[in-house]
Amino acid sequence: MAPLRVALTQALGVAQVLAGDDCVPYMTDWRKQYSGRALAVVRPGNAEEVATVVRLCAQHGAPVVPQGGNTGQVGGATPDASGRSVVVLLSRLNRIRGIDTDNDTITVEAGCILQAVQDAARAAGRLFPLSLGAEGSCMIGGNLASNAGGTQVLRYGNARELTLGLEVVTAEGDVWHGLRGLRKDNTGYDLRDLYIGSEGTLGIITAATLKLHPLPVAQRTALVALGSVERAVAFLARARARLGASLTAFELISRPCIELVTRAYPQQRLPFAAASSPWYVLLELSDSESEAHARAQFETALGAALEAGEIEDAAISESAAQSEALWRLRESITLAVAGEGKCIKHDISLPLSRMAVFVRSTDAELQRAFPGIRNMTFGHLGDGNLHYNLVKMAGQSDDAFIARQSEVCRLVHDSVHAHAGSISAEQGVGRTRVDDLPRYKDELELALMRRIKRALDPQGIMNPGKVLKQEAE
Ligand SMILES: Cc1cc2nc3c(=O)[nH]c(=O)nc-3n(C[C@H](O)[C@H](O)[C@H](O)COP(=O)(O)OP(=O)(O)OC[C@H]3O[C@@H](n4cnc5c(N)ncnc54)[C@H](O)[C@@H]3O)c2cc1C
Secondary structure (H helix, E strand, O other), X not given: OOHHHHHHHHHHOHHHEEOHHHHHHHOEOOOOOOEOOOOEEEOOOOHHHHHHHHHHXXXXXXXXXXXXXXXXXXXXXXXXXXXXXXXXXXXXXXXXXXXXXXXXXXXXXXXXEHHHHHHHHHHOOEEOOOEOOOOOOOEHHHHHHOXXXXXXXXXXXXXXXXXXXXXXXXXXXXXXXXOOOOOOOOOOOOHHHHHOOOOOOOEEEEEEEEEOEEOOOEEEEEEEEEOOHHHHHHHHHXXXXXXXXXXXXXXXXXXXXXXXXXXXXXXXXXXXXXXXXXXXXXXXXEEOOOHHHHHHHHHHHHHHHHHOOOOOEEEEOOOHHHHHHHHHHHHOHHHHHHOOOOEEOOEXXXXXXXXXXXXXXXXXXXXXXXXXXXXXXXXXXXXXXEXXXXXXXXXXXHHHHHOOHHHHHHXXXXXXXXXXXXXXXXXXXXXXXXXXXXXXXXXXXHHHHHHHHXXXXXXXXXXXXXXXXXXXO
């Protein structure tokens, strides 16, 4: 047995060092784009054990690959093919360490499932607003390492903005105890913000202190139909002006996505006669007064938009069940699109002022270059984030479609760059976007990132080949 495997087994016990078939689920990413091999898959039970694992890996020069729920979309949690890496599963670090309702904070370990954190907050009469399609299986450490976004960013911000303090195992195997519950703390460089979004390339997050918010008294959801992205952007400005902080979600959905979902799941229906408009928006209003107030607020805002000709039709949910049905339409898109075969995904963000022109010009350029390619565009328009996804033309094989993936991505990302956008809004760089970064990121910015990496991970063992290209040894 490899000496490092022996040392890991001695430190953690044989049950926590997986072998054979038990390792298989952790070797492939959610999208099944990457498969790797590992020297060991380990399950430490607390921060001290994580630190021991990292110290042993540093002594043996072995790469460390942290893994949470393995729902990431960019291959960040999958080991490479070398078989030298140690995959560190955080799932046993799953305790809620405490809730402080006076300070409106919750302290949780990295392996807590996001939904469990939401539930614990709700049980204490508070809201933990991070919300995304994978919330039943992704873990808070993965959310923070990838600075996850989701559907509530418009009102509450992304994972970074919801975090006050961190506990981190550094690349040298020390434990940084930074679990502060402070909203103000200007005592130097912000290490917390360095580790958040670093995708496991600087250290391992073992716990976090997170912000809580008041639970809304009433929530209403509406689906509106509209004629163009320009109108959706104008409607967003109106909705924000009218509803202010009560507007908690604003999701754009294109007609092809709606058609795909209603075909794949016939029990799901649009609240309108037919899907005749090219675009739809799902909005959510969270009210701190009453059901009646929420309804009145929504009616006024939607009525004004109808009168101004910004929107063509609107349906407001009358119950929690109707709200859930509307959200299900939105949340079924990823799986319905997956049913069409291989998909070329882009997780992009743009200034709202450039959104409409970007969609129009990029759709047209794609059709010129790849006639028949099908756009499945949807996303968190409220914060300028589109999932600009593409599926193969009718009759084309998966292989023929995927063979052109890099050309398609190049066209889309060049267009994003030309419109002052970002090629990764919320999913991160991981392995998928690592080769694209030098083309779109400022040279100095990249050089500074490399210096930070060298300072915090001098041996280069933390998740190598993710975010930044591996430097020559
Ligand atoms: C159906 C579906 C919908 C999704 N919707 C959204 C969405 O709306 N918004 C969004 O942002 N994302 C979304 N995602 C992507 C994904 O769920 C999120 O990125 C999530 O935050 C990843 O969490 P995880 O625990 O699965 O992390 P993993 O996939 O296990 O890991 C992600 C990255 O973080 C690193 N990592 C994991 N844990 C730690 C740790 N404790 N310390 C240091 N590094 C660590 C890994 O090495 C890897 O680089 C979606 C995914 C699916 C499948």
